[in-house]
Amino acid sequence: MKDVYIGVDVGSVSINVVAIDGSNELLYKYYSRTNGQPLEMIKHGLNSLKNEVGSDINVLGVGTTGSGRQLAGVMIGADIVKNEITAHAVATTNEHPDVHTIFEIGGQDSKIIVIKDQMVVDFAMNTVCAAGTGSFLDHQSERLKVPIEQFGDLALTSDVNVRIAGRCTVFAESDMIAKQQYGFSKPDIIMGLCRALVRNYINNLGRGKKLNPPYVFQGGVAANKGIIKAFQEEVKSAVFVPKHFNVMGAIGAAILSKEYIEKNDVKTKFRGFSSLKTNFVPSSFTCNGCSNNCEVIKVESNGQIIAMWGDRCGKWSQSVCYVG
Amino acid sequence: MKIGIPRALLYHYYGVFWEEFFKELGHEVIVSPHSNKEIVDTGIKSAVPEICVPIKIFLGHLKYLIYEKNVDYAFVPRMISIHKGEIFCPKFMGLPDLVKNGSPEISDRILTTYIESKTENISNYKNYISLSDKLNANEEDIKRASRKANIKWLEFRRNTLRGIPADKAAEMVKKNTVYKKNNSNNIKIAVVGYVYNVYDPFLSMDILDKLHDLNVDYMTFEMLDNKTIFSQISHLKKRLFWTFSNKLLGAGYYSLKNHNIDGLIHLTAFGCGPDSFLGKLFEIESDIRQKPFMTIRIDEHTGENHLQTRIEAFVDMLKRKKEKESA
Structure with a gap:
């Protein structure tokens, strides 16, 4: 066993x-x-x-x-x-006990975690804007007709520094179109996008934080070599990518x-x-118990409700007494 | 007469006083319910988009009182100062104008007066004397009502200074209830934010209850006396312009220095001008004091999941740190 x-x-x-x-x-x-x-x-x-x-x-x-x-x-x-x-x-300190700064970029979330003596001492998460996350790159890859998997390798072939505004996806997109019209190559534009993402990420999440090496970069976006390069340029130091960066x-x-x-x-x-x-059937409904109109999520299995959440008052979530 | 008081802005600090004041003059007082989606939506529709969400919410409560509760008047004080040499944010000083110009159709239903005081005790009858005609009261009545209201308000403040959060402290005075504070957890967090953000369940998403559920004790600024608060910022070359901001600053500095408090959360509404100063000052001080600090920014469409994740992560960080230190 x-x-x-x-x-x-x-x-x-x-x-x-x-x-x-x-x-x-x-x-x-x-x-x-x-x-x-x-x-x-x-x-x-x-x-x-x-x-x-x-x-x-x-x-x-x-x-x-x-x-x-x-x-x-x-x-x-x-x-x-x-x-x-x-x-x-926890996963990062297990692999890199001496890590001080973790960059994590996922699909719609991004975080900076500051570690001291293997303990989290500070962190920041992106708020409502997904500009500095994987969705930003996904979106641009569609527009450029370059599969996201090839983004990194292509970016590394760039030799011209194209500056693209990274504050907001909408502006980045119009900026990118302008740069395409100037005649910059796809690799240059992709590398520009990588730098824009990193700049935006550090400006938003790293604000007011002391970011010290060793740096570890993880999350799905760490598959992208262009972003790794942009990070190394930005922090002027080596950036480690854990072996299993996408499942940390x-x-x-x-x-x-x-x-x-x-x-x-x-x-x-x-x-x-x-x-x-077993079939798990999640569904949602709007509770009309008060004017908050909470969206309540309900999970059923074999006709039995096994979990509910999303209500502010606890009327539904506390009504479930299923013991698994 | 039916007089409405919006459960918004400084109601969460002075509500006990105002309710008692109007009751003592023989009026029926109606306080709007806790913010809910409907009230918030009404407020958003009534305000210019750029303004901060607490003001939007105030407008929602105001309209609720006028249209749903049919009050004769709704109370919209003009808060000028509660500390010598300091003022309120312009939106508080111009609140009646903001209402009258934004919603002229309700301008004759507004009851307003200048509130200007050297201290946070706003019970001087002169603050309310301008209301005497509309309230059918003479100077003696206003004096008496202010005095009686002040007794209640002082009781409220005594409660908060005993470590009871403002909403519970007010309830104790109004309903004679008993609230037992149960401080038994080994993690304590200071939650620093204006009363109208912290005690509005819609805006703060019950952050204090969430902390309680995570077995965390909390401290808020109104639990500290003014002397303690202001001594924390006496070294500053210049204080901030706004009294409640100074209180938050003092409470924040206190919690960063105090060894019994493990971390600081600054709850702030998106776009708050005064808080942009506070946030930076906390950032600098928390770095010097080496104490965890987190900003939670709220607006009308904050996702609850996001808030929950942040709070959980912050508490986890403190708990794991403590466990390690004691191991």
Whole structure:
């Protein structure tokens, strides 16, 4: 029997599932775009985990993180449901104990985490604007008709410094069109976009923070070599990219579940792989109990309501007494 | 007469006084309910888009009182000063004008007066004497009502100084309820923000309750006495222009120095001018004091998930730090 801890990160753009062993070594990782159906992708991820790692695995703990952590937690039976900041920081300090600054750029979220003695001492997250995130690049890749996977390599061939406004996607786009009309090449424009993203990110999130090396850059966007280069230019220092940069949140969630299980000496709430066949039906409705008109999310399984949230007053979320 | 008081802006600090004042003069007082989507939407529609969200919310409450509750008058004070040499943000000083010009159709339903005081005690009857005609009261009545209202307000302040948050402190005075503060957690966070942001459940998304649910104790500025607060900023070459901003600054500095407080959260409304100074000053001071500091910026469409994630991450950071230190 192989003892494992599972971590699941349900982000806005991707779903990541990992399994680690008792010494935090990665046994399996799964990275997939949500394709608009997060629940299906979580099931798919867990099923392939079981198939890859072998059926003789013994799941000791499960942790979820990311913007969809609650739903995923209910569905899988997570022992711990953690915010992304903590999860990312835990995973990074596990791999780079001396890290001081973590840059994390995901699909619609970006963060800077400042670490001292392996502890989070400061952090910042982007607010409503997604200008400095992966969606920004996704959008431009569509416009330039260059697949996002080729962005990085193409950017590295650039030899001209094109300055593109990175404050806002709308302006960046018009600026980019202008630069195209001036006749700059695609690689130059792509590298310009990478620099714009990094500039915007550091200006927004790094404001007032002392960012010291060693730097670690992770999140899905760390696949892009152009961005790595732009970061290194910006901070004038080496920027490390962890081996499993795109599943760090999930690794963190798995490590946290291990910490939790060991510390409290409890058994996992994991529903088991067989439960993945169960259908989970999420739906939402508008509560008309008062004029707040909260959008309440409801998850049903076999006709039974197993979780509800989204209400401000707790009328619905506290009405569920399902024990998994 | 039916007199409405919007549950917005400085109601959260002076509401106890104003309610008692009008009641003592024999009027029925109607306070609008806690902000909800409908009130907020009305406010947004009634205001220019650039203005800060607390003002928008005030307008929503005002219209609710006039159109839904049919009050004869709604109280819109002109707050000038509550400290010698300091003033209020121009939106407070011009609030009645803002209402009258933005919504001329309700201008004859507005009850307004200049409130100008050397201290935060605004009970001097002269502040209210201009209301006597509309309220059918003579000078003696106004004096008596101010005196009675002041007794209640002082009780409210005594409660807050005992560490009770302003909303609960006011309820205790009005409804004679008992509130037991349960300070038993090992993490304590200072939440520094204007009363109309912190105690508006729609704006702050009940940040204090959220902290409570995470087993965290909190401190707010009104729990500190003025002497303590102002001594924190006495070294400044120049104080800020705005009294409540100075109070927040003093409370923030206090919490950054105090070893019993683990971190500071600055709750601020998007576009607040005075807070742009505060935010920077906190940023500098927290760096010097090496204490975690986080800004939570709120506006009319803040997502609750986002706020929850930030608060959770901040609390986690403090808890893990403490666990490690004690290990």
